Each structure stands twice: as C-alpha cells, then as structure tokens.
Amino acid sequence: MRFKKTGMSIAAAASVITIGAATVPNAFAATTNTVRVQSGDSLWKIAHAHHISVQSLEQANPSVSPNNLAIGTILRLPSLYTVQSGDTLWKISRQYGVTPTSLQAANKGINPVNLRIGKVLIIPSQHSSGTTTQSPLVSTTSQSSSSYSSTDLYWMTHLIHAEAGSQPMKAKIAVGDVIMNRVHSPNYPNSVKGVIFQVANGHYQFTPVLNGYIYSSPGSTDRQAALDVLKYHDNIVPSAFVFYTPSGTPAASWVRKQPYVAQYGQLVFAK
Structure with missing residues (x-):
C-alpha cells in the first residue's frame, strides 16, 4: 500500500x-x-x-x-x-x-x-x-528544468519500475511526474534521489524503498518513461503529489481525501 x-x-x-x-x-x-x-x-x-x-x-x-x-x-x-x-x-x-x-x-x-x-x-x-535531436545525457550538480544526470535517470527508472512496472505507459510517466512535481516544490528535497529516499516523520515516502523492491531490474519501457519525464518534460499530472492503488488503500486513508487529478491503469493520482 x-x-x-x-x-x-x-x-x-x-x-x-x-x-x-x-x-x-x-x-x-x-x-x-x-x-x-x-x-x-x-x-x-x-x-x-x-x-x-x-x-x-x-x-x-x-x-x-x-x-x-x-x-x-x-x-x-x-x-x-x-x-x-x-x-x-x-x-x-x-x-x-x-x-x-x-x-x-x-x-x-x-x-x-x-x-x-x-x-x-x-x-x-x-x-x-x-x-x-540526439542530445546526450547532461550531468549536472544542481537540479534544473532542462538538465538531468545519469543518477537522476537511474533512480527515476528504478522507482517507475517498482511502482508501476505492470502498468500502462501513461501510469509510468505519471509516477515520474509526481517525483518531478516534488523536486520543483519547496516542500520536498530538490533532487530526484532526495525525493525518492526521503524519510518524513520516520517513514519512507515510497514503499519500494522500504521493502527493497526499488533495486529490482527495470525494463526498457520504464527507462523510456523516465526519459519522457526527465528529458522531454512530459507532465500529464502537473498538480499531482500523491498516487495510490484503490484496491490496496483503506477507505479511511488520508490519501483518498486528496483532490483527484487522474487515473492511469490501477493508479490514482491526486494533489
């Protein structure tokens, strides 16, 4: 969950x-x-x-x-x-x-x-x-809207695989968008890895980091989704900061009370 x-x-x-x-x-x-x-x-x-x-x-x-x-x-x-x-x-x-x-x-x-x-x-x-057209990856020491590092791509790809490996492409992209929405928000860490591994109030923000599934091997579509987000800035859920699976989330959970943004595959994205 x-x-x-x-x-x-x-x-x-x-x-x-x-x-x-x-x-x-x-x-x-x-x-x-x-x-x-x-x-x-x-x-x-x-x-x-x-x-x-x-x-x-x-x-x-x-x-x-x-x-x-x-x-x-x-x-x-x-x-x-x-x-x-x-x-x-x-x-x-x-x-x-x-x-x-x-x-x-x-x-x-x-x-x-x-x-x-x-x-x-x-x-x-x-x-x-x-x-x-075929621009190489740009390594940078600071997070910006027009560049990304190999580290950003690595962790973005792994989280997309861990959270949405069996989901359609739009769900994968939207998961990456949530990461970048957080990166650009003053309320979260300002790097891809920082957001993914953030611990708030003693809790990891993403379950795959806690259970280790983030270290599983991603596929080519996971990498392409990460590139769509990092390189081409394809943001299909620009106001979303959370996502969840309805079938695995209790009805009383706080996340269900967040304003709905979109649903792709089995993932619901919200503010």
Missing part, C-alpha cells in the same frame, strides 16, 4: 484567420510563411504588419542584419502556436518536428515543466534543431 505524500490535441485546421485585409495567426494552429523585403521596409514594419514581435522575427532570421535590410531579401515569418490545455513542450515539439531543446531556446522565460495555457510559442525552423 502506498500511504506516501507525493505528489492533445493540436488542431490541424486552417492556419490563419482573415480579418478585413489582414491575417492573424489562428490560436489553435501553428503558422509559417515568408515575406519579401520591399523598399522602405524595416523589421519593425514587417513585424507590425504580421502581428508578431520584432524579436521573434529576428530569431527566425538569424543571418539577417536588422540595420541593413536588403530589398528582395526573403524573410521567414516565425511559426506561432498557442498553448492549449494538456500541452507539454515534448508534445508540441514532436508535433512540429523540432526538439524540445530548440523549442525552449526559441521561447526564453517559459517554464517547460508547466506551460501556461494561452501562451504564444515561437516554433523554430526544423533545420535549426536537426543537429540536436
């Missing part, structure tokens, strides 16, 4: 909406286009005409000098996408064929673990991200 305190669609419709003589991006689709520089044009004028920021236009055309804009130059208008409920950085990047790293780099200041609904993201060009 687990008495621990743990914690997509993207429309493919028309890419623009016409209003009078102007076109503005549809909030439910990414848009991509080009424009040829005319006499008297400036980056500000072009950005204003297409309802985008000068910064995003510059980012989409890194080789163009904003102070020497040659007539006839073909500028790439940045693709834009408005974050919808259930979106994650990984899902959006996979939809548009770019890497999560390049998507995050093109949208500085966003929280990759918890995207804000309604936030307009710049979709980078595919060619600019192709060289980083």
Whole structure:
C-alpha cells in the first residue's frame, strides 16, 4: 500500500484567420510563411504588419542584419502556436518536428515543466534543431528544468519500475511526474534521489524503498518513461503529489481525501 505524500490535441485546421485585409495567426494552429523585403521596409514594419514581435522575427532570421535590410531579401515569418490545455513542450515539439531543446531556446522565460495555457510559442525552423535531436545525457550538480544526470535517470527508472512496472505507459510517466512535481516544490528535497529516499516523520515516502523492491531490474519501457519525464518534460499530472492503488488503500486513508487529478491503469493520482 502506498500511504506516501507525493505528489492533445493540436488542431490541424486552417492556419490563419482573415480579418478585413489582414491575417492573424489562428490560436489553435501553428503558422509559417515568408515575406519579401520591399523598399522602405524595416523589421519593425514587417513585424507590425504580421502581428508578431520584432524579436521573434529576428530569431527566425538569424543571418539577417536588422540595420541593413536588403530589398528582395526573403524573410521567414516565425511559426506561432498557442498553448492549449494538456500541452507539454515534448508534445508540441514532436508535433512540429523540432526538439524540445530548440523549442525552449526559441521561447526564453517559459517554464517547460508547466506551460501556461494561452501562451504564444515561437516554433523554430526544423533545420535549426536537426543537429540536436540526439542530445546526450547532461550531468549536472544542481537540479534544473532542462538538465538531468545519469543518477537522476537511474533512480527515476528504478522507482517507475517498482511502482508501476505492470502498468500502462501513461501510469509510468505519471509516477515520474509526481517525483518531478516534488523536486520543483519547496516542500520536498530538490533532487530526484532526495525525493525518492526521503524519510518524513520516520517513514519512507515510497514503499519500494522500504521493502527493497526499488533495486529490482527495470525494463526498457520504464527507462523510456523516465526519459519522457526527465528529458522531454512530459507532465500529464502537473498538480499531482500523491498516487495510490484503490484496491490496496483503506477507505479511511488520508490519501483518498486528496483532490483527484487522474487515473492511469490501477493508479490514482491526486494533489
């Protein structure tokens, strides 16, 4: 029994909406286009005409000098996408064929673990991200939202296997999400291993740590689930800090009183 305190669609419709003589991006689709520089044009004028920021236009055309804009130059208008409920950085990047790293780099200041609904993201060009698709593991001495160590992957994989080894993939990912939700919360340790091995009020937070099952050998799907969480920030239960199996949890248990978030397989995730 687990008495621990743990914690997509993207429309493919028309890419623009016409209003009078102007076109503005549809909030439910990414848009991509080009424009040829005319006499008297400036980056500000072009950005204003297409309802985008000068910064995003510059980012989409890194080789163009904003102070020497040659007539006839073909500028790439940045693709834009408005974050919808259930979106994650990984899902959006996979939809548009770019890497999560390049998507995050093109949208500085966003929280990759918890995207804000309604936030307009710049979709980078595919060619600019192709060289980083197979990025290696990044070892780091401090926990951050964009890097993880081999130790993080090791313990995340083992806990996912121990808690959700026979469960569907979404349940595995959600278990990892609970770990990361705790890591990013000020109420818990700030590392993956610290969260997994935390002892609160004399009790281990995760049963497999107590009974030793965490040291059993994980499978390939357990590792993939851990990568989805650590590398691609796939958070399907962003507000969950606990999970439990209804069939093995007493009706009077405190964990059943926590606000419901979702259920995947035999695991219920709650706040």
